[in-house]
Amino acid sequence: MTDMTRASRPLLLVVDVSDEGRDDPAFHAELRALTASVLRAADEAGFDATRVAAEAAGVEGLLAELERADAVLLTGGDDVDPVFYDGQAEYPGRAQTFPAADRAQMALVVRAVEARVPTVGICRGMQLVNVALGGDLVQHLPGDAHVRAGAPDDSMVDHDVRLDPASDLAARLGGDAFDVRSSHHQAVGRLGGGLAAVAWADDGTVEALEHTAAPLWCVQWHPEDAGARGDVLSDLLAAARDEVAPA
Template sequence: MNEELTNRMLAVVEVTTARPDRPVYHAKVQVLNSRVVSEAKAGGWSVTRVAAADVTPAELLRRTVDADAVVIVGGEDISPNYYGGTTGYEGETVHFASADEGQIALVQRALALGTPLLGICRGLQIINVALGGTLVQHIDDGIHKNIDVPIDQILSTHDVTLAAGSTIAAVLGGVDISVQSAHHQIVDGLGAGLVAAAHAPDGLIEALEHGSAPIVGVQWHPEAPDSPADQLALLLAGLAAQHDARTRVEARITSALAA
């Protein structure tokens, strides 16, 4: 275990803890979210897990205020009014507007404070929308998720090419990787300060990162049980490295001011 991670707090922020109308989907989401928590704990993080729809946006911010890093995980579509879209589109899911509001505020605070943040699937889309970006509301091509299959078979395996020189390429140790994804929406217009950091074979954006802040989003699911074994651990280690770098800079500034 990395001793530098001792007592570091990671906030894992999901959408909701209850989907009584969709128990099979909820069970799948819980498997994925729980793996983020367990992998983080195995890496030395102390973890607080919060469901954004179960608290007010203000309470979400309060409960994550001491987090050294944040992971926003997957779930339902973002309410279209947050990115100028319309309802009634193909594949539309239930919306949790209060969760959207809270998670958007969380991204904006992370940007302002320099808090390392990782978005997974919906989390990537939250990052983009929070910074003024837009989404393509539906794709249905069989690459980014398996179609017309039981929920346990919905994750599609495909290749992704990471941008050379990107933060995520450095974290994952290469530019050509295999991923598992299950999404029907994608990034359209990029939010302010964001750059595309990975593309699928069809050219669609599969990862993004901020040009100057420690904010990264992946459209795929590194936390899926059949994803490459070290993918999630490396991304969490990347958050730790970003936090450590920020802490060292702050320490140098404090020392200089005290001199």
């Protein structure tokens, strides 16, 4: 991890999926805007942040980045390739996949959990964490329940989420009920090793995970969206900052 005597602030590794090859330029631009919001919030939370695209970095590159990082945040984005969780190759609403990025990010998650590097996952980031630790995904939510159909310029859906009041995440976020913004057509299915579901939407969709032993917290919604309410992103980054190992 970063030598804290050589850095005035801890380093947050912000991991996106890819910088090129997307079929939908508008979606790519939306993801870049969301990442920019994360980087601003990281600065406000006391981190120096570096952004890396997993597809370009590959497994070795991403693990090398982890060696110098104090915390990790996995952003949202594209579908996780179903080959990594033995899913059906074809399913309703299948989006573009980046298997090289998936492979690199999964290696990163496993190493971060082993090394107890504080880790936050957002939307796809949460799904990737679950797959990396041996879980699977609901490949398509019935009726696109969490995606606003027919509105590509604003795919966010506002809805309520309830957290387990006894969870670490509820304590970190300062409450057990939130009005959130989501945009996803997949969800966590069977839980990966060491993970606990700690939040749900009204339809039963898992909305947050935490690890039972490592400093890892994930949310399915988008606290970094410009229209998000509350301080969830700041609180997640504060949780990671609080867990950074002292020099």
